[in-house]
Amino acid sequence: MKTGAEQGLAGRRKFLGLAAAGMGGVLLAPGIHLIEVAQAATPAVTGKVRWGLLIDTTKCASGCSDCVSACNTENGLDPRPSPTSAQWIRKVEIKEIKTGRSASVPVMCQHCAEPPCVDVCPTGASFKRADGIVLVDRHSCIGCRYCVMACPYKARSFVHEPVSDQKADVPRGKGCVEGCTLCVHRVDKGGTPACVEACAKAGHHAMLFGDLNDPASEISQRIKAVASRQLRADLRLDPGVRYQGL
């Protein structure tokens, strides 16, 4: 037969057990709910797809910077960049020294298959998605700028100042490194990058976006038919961006 004191102790134990279970439920439930929300927002990314761009420099007009403006607007970047502002895409005017042949070339993150920025990132903040898009996780970037040192394309920017008026789909933050996301927020909803859309709208159609892994895609058909090259192909980083007419 249990004494009164023992019964009291058992009762308190039972109460504590129930309370702990209740607390656990209260703490876990929102987390489970958030996981559902997060999974709903991101469709499955697979390695069956490799997103890429083909840029036809013969169609790219020298004075036109619609792709740059569209990128700045889409991603909430500085419309009038200074040397310390982030520039995810820029127009590079090139002239061959021997021949004098000139061209206007939009350059952005080349979304390499073997990205040096991902190799050097100490925390793994720089990463490549299964579909080939190279991104920076703003939660684990410590702002060491090693990826900026490692990128052969000058495609990464460091956020030198506090940022305001951010776009809901494109989180940014002072002290982190960032670069072209290939408008991943649009691509995941079945859209195309803002620069590609702006180029088409301007009537140039110099930028073609698509799946390099799908032999039937327009981009795959085009790179099969016309000569195109990757920038700094000597480094064998296998960029997802190709250039025609260089």
Add this chain to the structure above:
Amino acid sequence: MTNTGFHAIESRAFYALLLLGGLVTAAGLGAAHYMEVHGHVVTGMSNQVVWGLPHVFAIFMIVAASGVLNVASIGSVFGQTAYKPRAPLSGLLSLALLAGGLMVLMLDLGRPDRVIVAATHYNFTSVFAWNVFLYSGMAAIIAIYLWTMFERRLNGYSKAAGIAALVWRFALTTGTGSIFGFLVARQAYQSALLAPLFIVLSFAWGLAVFLIVQSVMYAWNGHNLPEDVRRRMARLLGVFVAASLYLVAVYHGTNLYFARQSAFEAFILLGRGDELGVFPALFWGGYVVVGALLPMLLLFMPRGAGPNGMLAASALVVAGAFALLFVFIVGGQSFPLEIFPGHEVTSSFADGAVELYRPRWPEWLLGIGGLGAAFVLTAIGIRALDFLPQDDFAAPGGKVAE
């Protein structure tokens, strides 16, 4: 001032120096806070030169931290008795320089508040991630090494700890050199030579720092360094400086041979494309003449370097180290990336343009603050524990002080 006169104010002088070191460190921390609040826009850095003066200071201290431990290694691993009494001071300086260098490196991060992320998330293909282990492991090994030296019962393990420290030190400086050596993108880096170059540079810079501190400590205590020990250490510094100069010459020599590197070498060595000529001035004047030839002249004089000559040579080696690191780190980034070889290139993002980086005051304060922190740690360590090499005064052949 006479020794007795100095003895009377010695304690006050020590605390005044400590206070000064503390103020310099505090100014560095203040500058780091200012940079954190406003962002790196208050520095001279840009999207082309992303590693500026703080990296010059940090890498100097980290490389010197590795090299300064050489003195201990020569004593306990290679059994040179003249170096044995210097091993504890060598260990202390190594810890202090490592702490100062890491302080600057961490506070220059874009998000120094996320240092815990760096300590909990590792990407093992990153040389930086290896370095997190190499630096913390180094501190732990030196602490154990010092313990085996101070605790008589553990003296027997001192050699084993010394060997561990020696091996770790090679790995650490290989890691520091490889931060740059593994960068395929830039003309200035991507060379396997950088790892051995950094190791030899560490020997020279570490010994120079050690000799400066040792000279000051001896003068402070009114002692004279035994002449034979001093001559040996001076000669050793000369050998290290010569070896460094040789490796730097080989590094640039190989680059000059490759046509694809000639524009970069013309930029660094001749100032082509650099209207101010900062890099050739710092390379030839700062490193080659001030940091290598003059010290070698002082150290290898036929009559041998006197105490002042040795101190001057050490100071020149340190000055040359800063010049070389500035040329190496900043010059390597100022030279534009060659995305379109054989083309003239312009853009809104400074493509094809040489970046004229001018460090601003927060960067200077942060860098000097790191040196201040290393000084404070050294001063407190020396005061609290007995780091002054003792047995010289009884050693045969050594001149007894006073």
